[in-house]
Amino acid sequence: MTAKDAESVDWIARAGAKAKGRRPDYFEDPAIDRLLSLAMALTAEVSVLRERLDTVERLLEVKGGLNRADIESYMPDARAGEERGEATRGYIARVMRGFQQDVEAMANPDPPITFWVEKLSKE
Amino acid sequence: MSDLPPPYTALTRHPMLARTKHDEAARFNFLTHLNRYLSGVLGPGNRLAYDTRVLPDFQARHGRDPEHRYEIRDAMNQDQFHRTWSALKRNSMEMRQHNGRQTVLRQIDELDALARQFNEHSGMLELDPTIRQPDYQTAVDIHCQPGGYHGEERPGDVSAGANYDVGIFATTGGALGGLNDGGGQAVVAWAKKVRPDWDPKRILDIGCTVGHNAVPIALAYPGAEVIAIDTAGASLRYGAARAAGMGAKNIRFVQANGEDLSRYPDNHFDWVQTTMFLHELSAQAMPRLLSECYRVLKPGGLILHVEQPQYSASMPLFEQFMRDWDAFNNNEPFWSAMHGQDLKDVMARSGFAKDSQFVVGVRAVVDRSIFPAAETEEQEDYGRAAVWNAYGAWKAAAQEMAA
Secondary structure: OOHHHHHOOOHHHHHOOOOOOOOOOOOOOHHHHHHHHHHHHHHHHHHHHHHHHHHHHHHHHHHOOOOHHHHHOOOOOHHHHHHHHHHHHHHHHHHOHHHHHHHHHHHOOOOOHHHHHHHHHHO | OOOOOOOHHHOOOOOOOOOOOHHHHHHHHHHHHHHHHHHHHHOHHHHHHHHHHHHHHHHHHHOOOOOOHHHHHHHHOOOHHHHHHHHHHHHHHHHHHHHHHHHHHOOHHHHHHHHHHHHHHHOOEEOOOOOOOOHHHHOOOHHHOOOOOOOOOOOOOOHHHHHHHHHHHHHHOOOOOOOOOHHHHHHHHHHHHHOOOOOOOEEEEEOOOOOOOOHHHHHHOOOOEEEEEEOOHHHHHHHHHHHHHOOOOOEEEEEOOOOOOOOOOOOOEEEEEEEOOHHHOOOOHHHHHHHHHHHHEEEEEEEEEEEOOOOOOOOOHHHHHHHOHHHHHOOOOOHHHHHHOOHHHHHHHOOOOHHHEEEEEEEOOOOOOOOOOOOOHHHOOOOOOOEEEEEEEEOOOHHHHHO
């Protein structure tokens, strides 16, 4: 092993290092904590894929062709940035719908549906 | 313009900023939007859960209202909505660190070489290997940044500072501006407004990390000599190179501990500044540090601490609980106790007479054509909003002290 190798950093392994300090347990079953981390990472990656596709579409539209360096260095102008931001906002609203509707339900609570089933069967 | 956060690529690419590939920038874009969603859309669910079930349940059990923010925390930590919200937020913080570290560590050779080049030529970096990292910096990795401010992936690297700089955009939703320096810019704008002709010669910034907030002061007062200190050499190496890359010349990054400023004589500085720093100390360290601030500050000089608002008796307990989230969920262990103190009393005990003190609200100063305004109170992401309180004092002049 050369001196340089000895100093080289396995960047993928080290990037995932855990921060010192015990992580709170958010759910009774630790498997749910792990699954949420997995789901959120995947959610992020879909957003990244969608943004990359948008970049490809915009480059193709303007240039008619593509090279990967252009994708890596792409910087949206103000209008494209706004459109992409709006798309990301919409995407997050879709994947987070269950949590958002939970908040709405707390703000405007409804009785169980059986309440209405019984009530309307009589009135 | 809309209130959408700008894309990550709107950040100013100063020479030391780690270069992001397309997908790395896109991950930060996702996290920026996610954080705004968690605070703006889902955040109000915490209040609803509290009002509709947690508080009524507490009252039924105890026959009274909660008397401390910790009682609210214990009760809310049993609530399924708050737990889920906290878990989402914690993951977002962890994902920001992960993406920042992947970005930085894959190019660490280039970043280290560039930093070395800047630092050898600028003479703006002064490290002191005898400085020990205080326990309050090493107990846990602050705000879940692996390695904290001081950690190294290999001796002498800049990974800690580079990761801090590359990702702060995502956690603040772009509210700190193109150079993440909206806090420092706000301090400068305030000082220029209240003392337009002030010409400070020596300025000390304590707990500077990568110098986000010290560099704007140096650039705004080119006639001043700015000393930016921190215990973390890893952050200073990056910060000094970052400042040099931005063309700052009148600032030095010095490895030192603010609890012991014995290298500087009494009455030495015209201005002593800390920005979002006091909450990273400890109960014993904070008064020691403030006493040193008082000692090295010239009579007539300015001390200014920029922080999130303290928990006063007039702040509702629920808001205190929400503002405390980072202490228990984002590795900020002194956050809660620090904000629970009356900083005016603490400063008074360090020598700053109460009638010399003031508190002023400051908002991040950023390029509004690109970056969003800081949140309104309703959608504030407690603990991260670019709206602060500055706790300050003009040290009494010599004749007043003698009187």
